[in-house]
Amino acid sequence: MADEKEIKWTGVKDMPPMAVSLGSMRVNKTGNWRNLRPVIDYEKCIYCFICWKFCPEPSIDIEAAQISERVDKKPVINLNYCKGCGICAEECPVKCIEMVKEEI
Amino acid sequence: MADEKEIKWTGVKDMPPMAVSLGSMRVNKTGNWRNLRPVIDYEKCIYCFICWKFCPEPSIDIEAAQISERVDKKPVINLNYCKGCGICAEECPVKCIEMVKEEI
Amino acid sequence: MKLSIPEREIMSPGHLACQGCGAALAMRYVLKSLGKRVIYSVPACCWSVIDGPFPYSSIGVPLFHTAFETAAAVASGIKAGLEIQNDEETRVVAWAGDGGTFDIGLQALSGAAERNDDFIYVCYDNEAYMNTGIQRSSATPWGAWTTTTPVKHFKKERKKNIVEILAAHRIPYIATASIAYPEDLIKKVEKIKTIKGTKFLHIISPCPPGWKSPPELSVKLAKLAVQSKIFPIFEIENGIKYKINIHVKKPVSVKEYLKPQGRFKHLTDQDIEHIQQDADAYYEWLLKQEELSNE
């Protein structure tokens, strides 16, 4: 992704004159803050996207997927950013997200 | 009056170390601001002391005076301080105060 | 012979208020009731001048002149300083103009009110920054001229309702008062003396140069403000219990109040009607609150 680029300069001569943002925090992979990882059991999932709705990062993407006639999208945890807060698991109405211990 | 004393010093050596008041503004004879002077017509006065009540200075004194059996005090304008605002005249219920032009 | 207000004078003449200054009268009354065991915190306002130049004073009680924004915070500090030195009795008064209360000092006041710090906050309201020469404050009423709300663009915002703002803070006591009703005013200060926590007293104080009114009319205007419902006289306990102290039975029109004041002379009849409606509506609302309080 374009805006995940890290911004580099050597010093005063090529940096901006003030603290102005030039890139997105997408460079910052907060996935490494996580000690618990949400795992969606798509078998149980009812594709309500409540998990997506309540993710504070947001690190649940809506991806195309032909699940059924009426359902053409699915929630996918973006592990690059998911901090493992567990809200998605807590709020999932069918409890189909499990928080598992993160491994090295 | 004791607190009408003007405060004098020669300089740093005998003045206080900070701006602290040491005397009363009674030293300041605001009577010289006046261009109209209130004059009470004691004949008409009913000794209600409304003039006294509403003087913002206050520059109407209550002085002992046996006017009648029930009235033993009278309002006296203190010309040292009266600024001539005219409130007393305006508020006097019997209109017995007249504002006259101040002479030199 | 009985006087309707205490005879004692704490404030002395010789002070530097203009002829016919309502703020001077307000101070005179409050001090009559409070007596000498009191300490004042006074921010920048006309009273910073009125009291007199160094080394003189006219107020007759201790006074800490302080920066414009700080009346309430200094009062909180004074109270804490007294208490830790075991003086629970001396009363503390923050005495500020409308600018120092509604605008630049609001935050400190709100902070003290939230902490419910134990002092009396008195706002003498002359409805503009008078000490600097009549600029708009948020207490300036709709329609008024000031040097920063010129006639061509007179103030188009409603007077900020400081009393409701403080009611939202649920402080134990809030009251309005008028220099035209010293007996009511003094009764309120007497009541305040019995209450712990933050007390707020809002006094309408006409200002001849600022209102462009003749000095002799100051008391009259303070009465008309009340009788025209422009400035209702009421009190609020604990932010919710309303009581109107001077019920206006036969109101005078706001026009009667506005007319002697040069600051309103540009207003059209329509403008005046607008003011009339606003005053009536607010008074209605107050009556309802009073009713609600008695339920």
Next chain:
Amino acid sequence: MKLSIPEREIMSPGHLACQGCGAALAMRYVLKSLGKRVIYSVPACCWSVIDGPFPYSSIGVPLFHTAFETAAAVASGIKAGLEIQNDEETRVVAWAGDGGTFDIGLQALSGAAERNDDFIYVCYDNEAYMNTGIQRSSATPWGAWTTTTPVKHFKKERKKNIVEILAAHRIPYIATASIAYPEDLIKKVEKIKTIKGTKFLHIISPCPPGWKSPPELSVKLAKLAVQSKIFPIFEIENGIKYKINIHVKKPVSVKEYLKPQGRFKHLTDQDIEHIQQDADAYYEWLLKQEELSNE
């Protein structure tokens, strides 16, 4: 398949909010509704950090980081700057925490409200100074522990009622919202987009470290706050017309709300009863105001 809130994401992941941060969710929702034609003024608060360090940002729209007290004043300036350059469309948002709103930024907010400057003020309320590590603010509720209201002397003052304070300013629109009810929240932002003048949105935003609650419960707590009447969801038009948006039919007890939060764990049953009564009383009062508005 229909989502209940807009799909577009203006805010990006990678930001520096803690796990389970309610403030991050609040921002996400507001931006979803506002879109990209908007400029933010953000004073010192968690969001000064969340957005990311120089030279990065996660908010996706222009943001002016500013001093703690200045969210509203900077927003007024931004709006004026845009207008004089003939841009009437770009919306301006002042985005501040409870400390920056209830305490140190109150005066600037009050000033802007009195002028009725045309911007949206959003206060995400996590009920303490979180960015500096959980100190009491005047939005901290009665009974809560913070590092400056230690368990032995937990907060003894009521949460300041910012909504009533703003209602006293008679601004055109005020609303409360909860991150647990994003649909309601977004509906309100949509409404705000149609109103000129100062708009105030107060969002309850749980904070796991500050509330000493498990991160996964943030949304749950934001729901319990509403359902226990601790944080009623309503709106006020022009400072007088009240409307409750989420009527609590079957309230849960405040205990249910307080229990998962470490900051309340020292409270006795009596204390909890006190909180219950206060919540109930306020809700009652709101119902009355709503009624009054419909009269």
Next chain:
Amino acid sequence: MRSVIMGNHALSYGAKLSRAQVIAAYPITPQTEVVELLSQLCANGDMKAKFIKVESEHSAMAASMGASATGARAFTATSSQGLALMHEVLHWAAGARLPIVMGNINRAFGPPWSIWTEQNDSIAQRDTGWLQIYASSNQEVLDSIIQSYKVAEKISLPIMVILDAFVLSHTYEVVDIPEQSIVDKYLPPLEMEYKLDWKNPHAFGGLTKPDWYYELRYQIEEAQEQAKKLIVDTGKEFKEMFGREYGLVEEYKMDDAEIVLISSSTIASTLHVVIDELREQGKKVGLLRIRVFRPFPSEELRKILKGRKKVAVIDRNISFGHEGAFFTETKAALFNEKDHPPIFGFIAGLGGRDVTPDVLKDIFNIVETTEWPEKDIYWIGVKL
């Protein structure tokens, strides 16, 4: 147009001619007339500007920042307590690199309350990153506002134009108010590289770790350095268009001066008269007025003071626990010169004490008759 106006109105007209677009200001004696005139000009439509009637000076500066950050030209004015209340946001405006221009009327701080002139208020802002221009006539006040926008917008730093309370602010004198069309030629509309623009979104002022903060600070210093040349150049350009020139310093009868009296603001104005008198008495004395205090014109001072016999600096300010600010910094500028004259430091006129020609002659006499400074600091006219 030749007009008799007060210093405060010179500020207002300066802002009007510079086409300031947003004014956020709060009244304070002795600045109120600035605000009053501007609000009238805005109300009458004589100026196309938004006037934000803020509730404090803190918000005045904050609102100015917001406006400036969108690319609008912002103006404000204040004095004393008001300036002090802005302190935090003054640092902010400079750190944010916003080209705000402000008028400040030098008034003594309370307590005790004083409304009279003294430079402590602006001197106490010397570390904020703002440029500071001390004017010594109403004409210079007006001209300096216009020049300041030109400089500020080139270097992305804010500028304060400073004048003495009453002695300038409330003194009416003849001022040439230039034509708008010529000012427009001198001062083009503001263009900013980075601004608040939804089409090109940036976050401004985000947390900066020790890895780059230092470099950002260095750039402010670079901009200040750059300003020195710019002030001289824009001053020359100003002369071409308006006939009046302003630089970092003003020299008067300096050619062969052995004793140099340094001061600023209206004390420097009065010094002209004193120098004339002393010259008549055959004294080789000259005046060096420091007009720009930030950036401090060290290089110029070194050049001008080279080879003089004695120098005296007269400060209408005092950094308590040290000395007058112009004195300190003048010495600092010359310090590493291999051979430099002694510099005498005088304090005068605090809290509006009148600085008369006689007082200034006393100072000259002390300098003339004293071989080498005998005190760290001379307080002139203090009643002991």
Next chain:
Amino acid sequence: MRSVIMGNHALSYGAKLSRAQVIAAYPITPQTEVVELLSQLCANGDMKAKFIKVESEHSAMAASMGASATGARAFTATSSQGLALMHEVLHWAAGARLPIVMGNINRAFGPPWSIWTEQNDSIAQRDTGWLQIYASSNQEVLDSIIQSYKVAEKISLPIMVILDAFVLSHTYEVVDIPEQSIVDKYLPPLEMEYKLDWKNPHAFGGLTKPDWYYELRYQIEEAQEQAKKLIVDTGKEFKEMFGREYGLVEEYKMDDAEIVLISSSTIASTLHVVIDELREQGKKVGLLRIRVFRPFPSEELRKILKGRKKVAVIDRNISFGHEGAFFTETKAALFNEKDHPPIFGFIAGLGGRDVTPDVLKDIFNIVETTEWPEKDIYWIGVKL
């Protein structure tokens, strides 16, 4: 009692031992722990004091003033933006001659946001009338608070005790916390001649015309002057009772030093290590730490620096448009000495950039190998 405490807690214990009676403070990183500990001490009854949880730093100082004016001992602490927000009331506290003591944690100003150390915040208050003590260890922080009350209450001026963000504030190290009883002997209860007392009513700070304002200002300067001796004397007395001595400056290996490195705070602390190393290499170098910046110890500097070959001043601050404050004022102090060494000015460590021994050795190398300063100001470690 030997304890491992952070600099912030050293401030809190200093206040506790001094029996501060009113604390009004507002949290800010990196000062929060001061406030947190004090609020706990008050809540637990370990301290007999009122804690006012104000809504801003502006009110923190205002409330401190109110309390102090009644004769109560007042304490507060802040940092950076908070200190800046107090600016107006800092002037007020000094003008009102109130002996408030405050801790300030040196933190860089925004924008951009930074929480790391830099002296710009306190340097920008150099003109307020406050005394300033820069500590370089947690022990000194604690001791300085106690000493400060003693000094402040004698001269009726407020004092700021300053420490570096994180480098001291959040560093835990061994501190001897003295016995309350001995501190009580050192520091008697506060007595004030003029205070808010209904039995003896005075108005404080009333309008003062040009006829006497100047004299009041002069008295502040006199008090600052007096403070110099007092700091030395109370420091000696402190040594007698507690075994540790503090003066206006600290000298380290200065006896035969030809090159003198001047700095303050923790940079001066690290310099000890560097001096040791350089001495081992046979370099005649010494350290002069300026502990007290207000009043500025001009006389001491002149004495100590007399006859040295070269001097360098290392500033962790910058007055934009000029140079580092310690550098400026050191030069100013020595200026009128007939024969003085050249002084090199260095800026280092802004915004928390780490100042390592290597950086300091670089500085020494420049000074050693450069005959005479070649630049007005050397920025060390800036990435160009």
Next chain:
Amino acid sequence: MIEIRFHGRGGQGTVVASKALAEAIALEDRYVQTFPEYGVERRGAPVMAYTRIDNKPIYIRSKVYTPNYVIVMDPTLIGAVDVAVGLKSGGSIIINTEKRPEDYKNFIDKGYKVYTIDATSIAIKHRLGSKASPIVNTAMLGAVAAYTGLVGLNAVVEGVRKLSPVKKDENVMAAKEAYKIAEEVKNG
């Protein structure tokens, strides 16, 4: 250089008078400086203002201590303050009063010239201000111009016109009338 001191009362427009004079001077292409003695200006309280006039730029910025002229806007001030203090020997005092110069013997004895003008009556006649507080500044200005010869009537008229926010004509007429009276007194 000519120096002038005005004495008046707060609210009487003393500063405006000094400004109008300055405008008039400026119209004649000379240099002028005028400023109030700034204190706490309260209606009724004594106030002062200063003016300097020269043919070259004016650099001096201190107060006026030894004026050539003293102008007294309100006769009651003469009891309240020492209006002649510092007045240069041979200087003039111009007083708004119904009285005649001879009535100010103490000034005359000190060698000062005394001129009087009943500006109050002129002001009232032209309805400037109220009877209780007439606004006398324009009338005084006319008299000052005539008595001192510092500035011509035309310039005075223009200056007055520029500075009067309302009642321009009345103010001009007052100035003219006073000028005429004063000229007559001076010449006759």
Next chain:
Amino acid sequence: MIEIRFHGRGGQGTVVASKALAEAIALEDRYVQTFPEYGVERRGAPVMAYTRIDNKPIYIRSKVYTPNYVIVMDPTLIGAVDVAVGLKSGGSIIINTEKRPEDYKNFIDKGYKVYTIDATSIAIKHRLGSKASPIVNTAMLGAVAAYTGLVGLNAVVEGVRKLSPVKKDENVMAAKEAYKIAEEVKNG
């Protein structure tokens, strides 16, 4: 002088661990200095702290760049940050992990000593923190004392006792247990 660097995650009590060590050192009448790498500390995000130990007063105030010891409070950090950066040659890394030193071949290859301790299990066993986020600092401290020999068990116990606001006994027990295990590993 000995220098140590701690690696942990926000909310894990890394700074507290370094403080407890410092307390222990101080109890033995030595000099010590400890401070966090202060950034934006968020729960879960990587953090660091530094400690210096000496027999004479410590004047140096810069960061620790070349520690003698590195202590890793959370094994997942090893992927996230370069924990060995700057470590003195021959220095030691002490890791909280179930794994064994041999599993950290890359460190060993660079000549570092690696010690491991399953502080997490010890913490959980003593109910320090929750299972999801155990508070491992006191256990780590015990192990550090044993592995490094920098400080005796008694001092560690006292330091821990002083700094644990709650569960003092549990914390002490955790420290002791870890100490014992580590000592055995070291000796055996």
